[in-house]
Amino acid sequence: MVDAMVYAEDISWAKQLASASKLFGNAVLITTTAKETKEFSRYYKKVYVIKVKVFEPLSISKVIEKVLSEEKPNVFVFPCTNKGRMLSGLIAGKLGLIPITDVIGISKSGKKFMLTKLTFGGNAKVDIEIELPFIICIAAGSFKEAEAGEVGEVKELEVPKAELEVDFEPRKMEGVSPEKAEIVVGAGRGIKKKEDLNLVKELAEILGGAWSVTRPLAADYSWTDNWIGISGLIINPKVYIAVGISGQPHHMMGVRGSKTIVAINNDESAPIFEESDYGVVGDLYKVLPVLIRKLKEQRGR
Amino acid sequence: MKALVAIKLTYDVNQIKFERDGTPILDSCPKVMGEADKCAVEEAVRLKKKAGAEIMAVTIGSSKEHYRILRDAYAMGVDKSVIVRTENPERLDSLTIAKIIASLNNKLGPFDVIFVGSGASDTHSSVIGPMLASILGYKLLANSDKILFEDGKFIVISTLEDGQYKIATNPPVIITVTSEANEPRIPTIKDILRSKRKPIDEISLENLDVKTKELTLKNLTRYVVPRKRIKIDATENVEEAVDRLLKMLREEGVI
Ligand SMILES: Cc1cc2nc3c(=O)[nH]c(=O)nc-3n(C[C@H](O)[C@H](O)[C@H](O)COP(=O)(O)OP(=O)(O)OC[C@H]3O[C@@H](n4cnc5c(N)ncnc54)[C@H](O)[C@@H]3O)c2cc1C
Ligand SMILES: Nc1ncnc2c1ncn2[C@@H]1O[C@H](COP(=O)(O)O)[C@@H](O)[C@H]1O
Numbered sequence: 001m002v003d004a005m006v007y008a009e010d011i012s013w014a015k016q017l018a019s020a021s022k023l024f025g026n027a028v029l030i031t032t033t034a035k036e037t038k039e040f041s042r043y044y045k046k047v048y049v050i051k052v053k054v055f056e057p058l059s060i061s062k063v064i065e066k067v068l069s070e071e072k073p074n075v076f077v078f079p080c081t082n083k084g085r086m087l088s089g090l091i092a093g094k095l096g097l098i099p100i101t102d103v104i105g106i107s108k109s110g111k112k113f114m115l116t117k118l119t120f121g122g123n124a125k126v127d128i129e130i131e132l133p134f135i136i137c138i139a140a141g142s143f144k145e146a147e148a149g150e151v152g153e154v155k156e157l158e159v160p161k162a163e164l165e166v167d168f169e170p171r172k173m174e175g176v177s178p179e180k181a182e183i184v185v186g187a188g189r190g191i192k193k194k195e196d197l198n199l200v201k202e203l204a205e206i207l208g209g210a211w212s213v214t215r216p217l218a219a220d221y222s223w224t225d226n227w228i229g230i231s232g233l234i235i236n237p238k239v240y241i242a243v244g245i246s247g248q249p250h251h252m253m254g255v256r257g258s259k260t261i262v263a264i265n266n267d268e269s270a271p272i273f274e275e276s277d278y279g280v281v282g283d284l285y286k287v288l289p290v291l292i293r294k295l296k297e298q299r300g301r
Numbered sequence: 302m303k304a305l306v307a308i309k310l311t312y313d314v315n316q317i318k319f320e321r322d323g324t325p326i327l328d329s330c331p332k333v334m335g336e337a338d339k340c341a342v343e344e345a346v347r348l349k350k351k352a353g354a355e356i357m358a359v360t361i362g363s364s365k366e367h368y369r370i371l372r373d374a375y376a377m378g379v380d381k382s383v384i385v386r387t388e389n390p391e392r393l394d395s396l397t398i399a400k401i402i403a404s405l406n407n408k409l410g411p412f413d414v415i416f417v418g419s420g421a422s423d424t425h426s427s428v429i430g431p432m433l434a435s436i437l438g439y440k441l442l443a444n445s446d447k448i449l450f451e452d453g454k455f456i457v458i459s460t461l462e463d464g465q466y467k468i469a470t471n472p473p474v475i476i477t478v479t480s481e482a483n484e485p486r487i488p489t490i491k492d493i494l495r496s497k498r499k500p501i502d503e504i505s506l507e508n509l510d511v512k513t514k515e516l517t518l519k520n521l522t523r524y525v526v527p528r529k530r531i532k533i534d535a536t537e538n539v540e541e542a543v544d545r546l547l548k549m550l551r552e553e554g555v556i
Binding site for chain 1: 312319394423426428430440460461462465467470518520523525528534539546547550
């Protein structure tokens with residue numbers, strides 16, 4: 001029997017969720033990522049790997065349910081990603097529990113737990129008093145990454161039969177993937193033309209990082225496929241550089257895991273400055289070329 | 302074929318204001334049918350042509366505005382609508398909402414397909430669809446950016462963290478619809494006038510067999526992320542501003 005069961009697909013989430021689960025006692029991890037499993041096992045009592053070719057939530061949730069019936073955890077911890085939300089909902093429906101999403105804080109008093117969660121699109125927070133058992137989805141960047149321990153046990157679970165017909169096309173990334181990069185440059189509607197994205201790509205390249213956009217640039221203008229935010233990618237880089245982005249909560253919920261946030265925006269009252277460590281007030285078309293030139297000089301290019 | 306579409310009256314979160322002590326001023330915050338829910342209604346209405354489906358819309362609440370969004374759904378082309386009356390829909394948790402929709406399925410359905418938004422702009426839990434799928438034992442097509450109906454099957458395209466998924470299944474199915482799925486139609490004046498005469502069925506929450514535990518919510522307040530908030534003026538001397546920025550980032554050891 002364990003106290004908590006965690007689901008994560010990448011190492012940064014695995015570490016964040018390991019520290020989020022500390023209060024509950026010992027935790028096991030379930031993942032569909034067959035690589036890095038040793039690395040994962042440094043943070044959990046045991047790691048279960050579900051070997052699947054393609055992510056299909058219904059069949060995966062059934063395997064998870066099997067593990068639950070053996071391990072009988074009191075708490076289920078998921079990341080606030082699209083996949084995490086899907087799986088938490090499927091399991092919650094099965095167990096008749098209320099999944100609490102967008103959790104940013106956990107504390108304990110006696111037998112009860114106090115969860116702090118974001119609401120109103122990330123503009124507000126609220127506390128929830130709750131008793132075990134429960135299901136939570138943790139918001140990105142809410143918990144520091146846990147310290148590594150010894151390599152632990154890894155157990156492979158049988159490949160479930162996909163319940164639906166699924167075709168999968170992995171994301172084609174131009175350059176580095178934003179979820180893996182230490183530095184991410186984000187472009188917003190301050191970028192006026194698709195060609196001007198080159199400024200952003202160039203900055204990302206010099207810094208050895210990745211680039212991405214806000215939702216309107218991807219969904220409305222189709223300049224690229226993916227965006228950062230609550231309905232897109234959730235990132236945890238060392239630095240996020242937001243260029244021409246206003247800082248609406250739906251976007252910011254995807255970048256709050258960043259250690260440092262830099263904003264470049266010509267509107268002094270843009271909300272992004274409230275959520276930035278360094279806010280450069282100015283025209284991106286003037287600031288970016290200088291920034292790129294100086295970085296190039298420094299790096300001897 | 303019978304389809305149900307669930308629509309929520311949501312706060313327009315980009316217009317939310319706060320008291321000085323951080324309490325949100327909810328009374329004056331505008332409320333709308335969410336973007337994704339409009340797309341869900343549009344998908345449902347398109348299914349009428351594709352599969353001759355009969356479409357019912359449902360919302361949970363009891364205010365005038367709840368009736369208004371059902372009228373909006375009528376104007377877009379749904380055939381029937383029902384309101385699940387309860388005084389404080391904001392207080393309902395996701396499990397209760399999923400149970401309410403599931404129990405409507407048993408009472409007024411079964412529906413072959415239930416459309417929900419992929420996330421409402423205020424709560425955005427995105428768990429209602431998956432919970433419904435579990436409770437009803439339906440298939441789940443989540444985060445659908447594009448929805449097709451061919452040879453009796455639903456086929457959706459969904460973009461997740463790692464790439465694009467194309468998933469196909471037979472009904473019965475729960476489909477969660479993103480706001481990228483389509484351009485919701487704008488009803489004509491005629492549609493709007495006609496929608497005013499359509500009947501809205503009422504069910505009170507007490508008459509549905511839904512038992513729930515209430516969550517204890519406390520300290521609703523504005524959320525401000527702790528950050529340094531150092532401002533660098535680059536409106537005049539860009540060179541100097543960039544030097545300052547690079548110096549600080551280097552000192553912090555992040556670049
Ligand atoms: C349910 C829901 C989910 C959503 N999910 C997401 C999501 O996951 N990700 C996401 O990004 N959005 C999401 N959105 C949309 C989000 O609410 C905002 O509309 C969006 O993030 C705004 O993008 P933006 O900052 O690029 O554009 P804008 O808000 O238009 O901001 C552009 C900024 O650029 C600045 N600017 C203009 N010109 C210049 C210049 N020359 N130099 C410097 N600065 C300049 C302006 O001052 C402004 O602040 C969602 C919305 C909803 C309702
Ligand atoms: N009170 C409600 N009434 C009707 N439908 C709802 C309600 N709450 C949530 N839904 C449906 O569930 C979807 C997802 O909501 P959420 O996950 O809470 O953001 C919404 O887009 C609606 O389709």
